[in-house]
Amino acid sequence: EDKVVQSPLSLVVHEGDTVTLNCSYEVTNFRSLLWYKQEKKAPTFLFMLTSSGIEKKSGRLSSILDKKELFSILNITATQTGDSAVYLCAVASGNTGKLIFGQGTTLQVKP
Amino acid sequence: GAGVSQSPSNKVTEKGKDVELRCDPISGHTALYWYRQSLGQGLEFLIYFQGNSAPDKSGLPSDRFSAERTGGSVSTLTIQRTQQEDSAVYLCASSLAGGSPRAYYEKLFFGSGTQLSVL
Numbered sequence: 001e002d003k004v005v006q007s008p009l010s011l012v013v014h015e016g017d018t019v020t021l022n023c024s025y026e027v028t029n030f031r032s033l034l035w036y037k038q039e040k041k042a043p044t045f046l047f048m049l050t051s052s053g054i055e056k057k058s059g060r061l062s063s064i065l066d067k068k069e070l071f072s073i074l075n076i077t078a079t080q081t082g083d084s085a086v087y088l089c090a091v092a093s094g095n096t097g098k099l100i101f102g103q104g105t106t107l108q109v110k111p
Numbered sequence: 112g113a114g115v116s117q118s119p120s121n122k123v124t125e126k127g128k129d130v131e132l133r134c135d136p137i138s139g140h141t142a143l144y145w146y147r148q149s150l151g152q153g154l155e156f157l158i159y160f161q162g163n164s165a166p167d168k169s170g171l172p173s174d175r176f177s178a179e180r181t182g183g184s185v186s187t188l189t190i191q192r193t194q195q196e197d198s199a200v201y202l203c204a205s206s207l208a209g210g211s212p213r214a215y216y217e218k219l220f221f222g223s224g225t226q227l228s229v230l
Contacts, residue, residue: 004153006153031217032217034217034218036221040223041200041202041223041224041226042115042202042221042222042224043154043202043221044221045218045219045220048217048218088153088154090154092217098144098159098167099144099154099156099219100156101146101153101154101155101156102153103151103152103153104152104153
């Protein structure tokens with residue numbers, strides 16, 4: 001059975017800290033791995049990763065994929081209270097856009 | 112529209128009643144998805160529509176759940192004889208699937224969801 005596992009499930013840090021969120025997967029016919037940020041209800045797209053070892057970066061957020069070890073990490077540097085959210089990892093497999101989601105990591109950034 | 116629109120935003124119903132949830136995808140998006148998110152959980156795939164192809168219903172948890180997509184646009188998710196375990200946020204998403212570049216295929220745009228509470 002295809003599965004995506006995220007860790008930690010929750011994390012509390014202070015502003016300015018750097019955090020690393022983990023996502024491992026066991027999925028047949030892997031196509032891509034995606035990260036989403038969910039602040040209230042609607043998840044918003046952060047990154048899509050298809051190739052190993054190539055870092056994607058957007059401001060203070062960055063992500064990388066390891067297709068050999070079947071995992072990805074999402075890094076957030078110099079965290080701000082606005083980074084508080086649930087971060088979702090998802091994997092696309094097969095020939096559809098159907099995504100398999102992990103449980104999410106709840107990040108709380110305290111002032 | 113500018114984004115994926117879902118209605119109602121909140122729905123409270125009694126056990127045993129039927130409910131209909133509506134999703135209006137981004138104009139031009141050919142793929143539409145329904146996901147369910149229970150409290151503290153990740154997103155659970157329910158059903159996927161792509162163009163005129165038969166929908167992928169592999170995630171529907173029981174035959175009380177059904178969905179249709181009229182005219183390749185608006186979709187309705189129907190839950191019959193609701194149970195308390197159906198309480199969750201139901202999220203709809205759309206994407207530019209089936210075309211090129213592939214980057215659009217998996218980039219789902221989500222609506223704000225319908226919070227369903229079954230009493």
